[in-house]
Amino acid sequence: MFLIFSLASLFSGTVQASDAQVEIGFRRLAQGNIGMITVVGEDIVKVRAAFLDNQYLFPPNDDGEFVGFIGVPMASEPGFHRLSILIFYNDGSQEYVWENIQVLRTRFLRTSISLPADLKGLLDEDVIYEELALLDAKIKPLSDGANWLQTGLVPPFTKIPSDSFGTIRFFNGDIMQRHTGIDYSISVGTPVAAAADGVVVLSQSLPIRGEYVLVDHGSGLYSGYAHLSERLVEVGDMVQAGDVLGSTGNTGRSTGPHLHWETALGGVWVNPLELTALLAR
Ligand SMILES: [Zn+2]
Structure with missing residues (x-):
């Protein structure tokens, strides 16, 4: 209505x-x-x-x-x-x-995840806070343009995600974190394409997201691609929908090969598939 x-x-x-x-x-x-x-x-x-x-x-x-x-x-x-x-x-x-x-109120899914000993350092609150603060600053600017209004978003994969948006995760029993995107279980080395036209604003290694690429699509929409095995773009690169940004991997705080795909609007993490569906109307 x-x-x-x-x-x-x-x-x-x-x-x-x-x-x-x-x-x-x-x-x-x-x-x-x-x-x-x-x-x-x-x-x-x-x-x-x-x-x-x-x-x-x-x-x-x-x-x-x-x-x-x-x-x-x-x-x-x-x-x-x-x-x-x-x-x-x-x-x-x-x-x-x-x-x-x-x-x-939304009843988000709750899951428990056990991290192996070598990844436990990635539950450190300072590490988590620093990475979120870096991303928070990167997803705030409202740059011009919005080709995505006409083209919509193309999800990196069509398969059903292995974990959904917003899941409340308890790592090793106590550390609680929200899932800012969706996960696709995908073997290492699979090409990952940009969901829409934009400019690369981050291409670097992060403690939790691993090898990570963030694209500014204009007017406050950003998409991020995490746990990559390799990155093929640099900050400042203009990309078009479908351009390959890198390859899937298992880097950062990841317990198996997968792509974590996340989208932000106006500085807020939103469900990429909900936005994809809204833009397809
Ligand atoms: Zn994820």
């Missing part, structure tokens, strides 16, 4: 007369899920949004509609949170609309 709000009934702040419409396709979103918003109107040049302390840029599609996706962090607090949308017009004016969105 789509709820269509006219700005006339919801605005506050600086306003101009306009026929802009904000379509919010949801009133509730569960932890870890993605919501889609469309903003349509004359003379709009940019649309930004904020939700749960994260910033979003809504890129325009071929029809001139500004389409945004917001992610609910897996560990966000259930309850009502304000979604703020700021619309910029070509005469320099702005309009602000907001809606309270209810965040619902």
Whole structure:
């Protein structure tokens, strides 16, 4: 169900007369899920949004509609949170609309993983924190462009993942971590392709993700490819959907050959397959 709000009934702040419409396709979103918003109107040049302390840029599609996706962090607090949308017009004016969105609790899968002795150092809190902090900084910038709005995302593999998004993992009985992506069990050396056009913003070895490539697809969408055996791209390389980034492997905190594929929107890790399905509509 789509709820269509006219700005006339919801605005506050600086306003101009306009026929802009904000379509919010949801009133509730569960932890870890993605919501889609469309903003349509004359003379709009940019649309930004904020939700749960994260910033979003809504890129325009071929029809001139500004389409945004917001992610609910897996560990966000259930309850009502304000979604703020700021619309910029070509005469320099702005309009602000907001809606309270209810965040619902998700029952994420829970699993136990035993790490062999040689990988136990990768449960060190400082190691975990440092890597997450590095990635958090890399997935925040809202660069221009969004070919992915037209092309969609192409998952690296079509097989069923061996572990799903958001799983709460207990390593060696106590250390708890959220699964930021999905895993494909794949033999070492299989080519891994970019899911959409973009620019490589990380290509390096990380303690937990092993040999890792992160691609900026524009407008706040990033995709990461972890535990590779080799990387074939460098930071700054422009890639197109389907370009090979490297090969699958078993590097980092990995207990068997697999590809960990993760996507972030507006600085929030979101389910890559949910986003793929939303973009295919
Ligand atoms: Zn994984």
